[in-house]
Amino acid sequence: MTVAVVGGGIIGLSIAWRLVSRGADVTIFDDGVDGAWNVAAGMLAPGGEAAFETPALVGLMKASAERWPSFASSLGVDVGYDEAGTLGLAVTADDVASASREWSTPPLRPSELRELEPALSPRVRAGVYLPADRQVDPRLVVAALRDRLADRIVAKRVSTLDEVDATTIVVAAGCGTAALTGLPVRPVKGQVLRLRGEPGLIRHVLEATVDGRSVYIVPRADGEIVVGATQEERSDWTVTAGGVYDLLRAAVELVPDLAECALAETLVGHRPGTPDNAPLLGVLREGVLVAAGHFRNGVLLAPVTADLIADLALGGPADPMLDDFAPGRFA
Ligand SMILES: Cc1cc2nc3c(=O)[nH]c(=O)nc-3n(C[C@H](O)[C@H](O)[C@H](O)COP(=O)(O)OP(=O)(O)OC[C@H]3O[C@@H](n4cnc5c(N)ncnc54)[C@H](O)[C@@H]3O)c2cc1C
DSSP: OEEEEEOOSHHHHHHHHHHHHTTOEEEEEEOSOOOGGGTOOOEEOTTTTGGGSOHHHHHHHHHHHHHHHHHHHHTOSOOOOBOSOEEEEEOSHHHHHHHGGGOOSOOBOHHHHHHHOTTSOTTOOEEEEETTOEEOOHHHHHHHHHHHTGGGEEEOOOSOGGGOOSSEEEEOOGGGHHHHHOOOOEEEEEEEEEEEOOTTSOOSEEEEEETTEEEEEEEOTTSEEEEEOOOBSOOOOOOOHHHHHHHHHHHHHHOGGGGGSEEEEEEEEEEEEOTTSSOEEEEEETTEEEEEOOGGGHHHHHHHHHHHHHHHHTTOOOOGGGGGGOTTTTO
16 A cells, blocks of 8 residues: 655645655655745644634644644654743733733733743733743754655655655645645735844743734744734745844834844745645545645644654544545535
């Protein structure tokens, strides 16, 4: 029995890794174009994102968050999995009013917040600590997976599934899935900045509402700081002056010392979105499985997707967790 995975982004590689560790004969086809994983901040946020998603998707996110520690350690190298947690923050009184609707614990006082995060601006009025919302570095995860799977990756753009010869094909091509399957996966543009500063300047992931705008700041151990992200119904690759300005203004409002950091990268990525913002997971037709459309949460959802899709590819029964994510649900 052979399995071909089309798409070597974080989802395709995670599925392939799980299949290989269960003894399957796997080939991965990837066109070498960096996917959304290269831009993603790597927030693993089942709590912070819960307000935006359906109960079934929140359940899937929580199940995947629980699997991240063992998934990360299975890779055998440091992939930046960090358990410091997240601070959800609000700056103005209006920001507190809107953000606190999503907070499930009583807000901390500004002095308590600054004890946890000394670099915060005195303008920050309120916030909560979300210990279960963590982070990983998606670039390190993909590098580790590519390293482990190097002899199974074929550099090739697949134009039609008829080109692929395998007992089972898994389509995990992110935004490329629509062209291969006709399924409704659309690109949702996100602009992101990478700054470089003193390691330890910021200790937690910060997710904030600043003057009505959402911004997040993800500090890595080596001093890299990811600031994101715009969300635009567009498919172009332009980094816009307005996008950079909005992100930097909100980030510096939150942590004034960020103004001293180097601006190392400005990036665009495309989240693979679906009509209900939930992924497409399961059987498309005999011999063809789909794992795509992970939208804002593909890094978080990689471990659970890998487990559930590997089970199916190896002929196991469909896990009930898949019921709400059938690829054909929009037909
Ligand atoms: C700005 C931004 C911030 C984000 N932040 C987060 C976050 O903090 N946390 C989180 O969980 N998620 C986040 N995401 C979402 C996450 O990046 C995606 O959900 C995830 O990358 C989807 O994984 P994927 O493997 O399906 O697609 P991708 O990562 O896009 O990979 C798809 C791969 O398939 C290849 N491919 C496509 N078509 C073909 C073809 N025909 N033949 C061969 N290869 C093909 C591509 O080249 C690519 O390598 C963010 C995304 C963006 C854009």
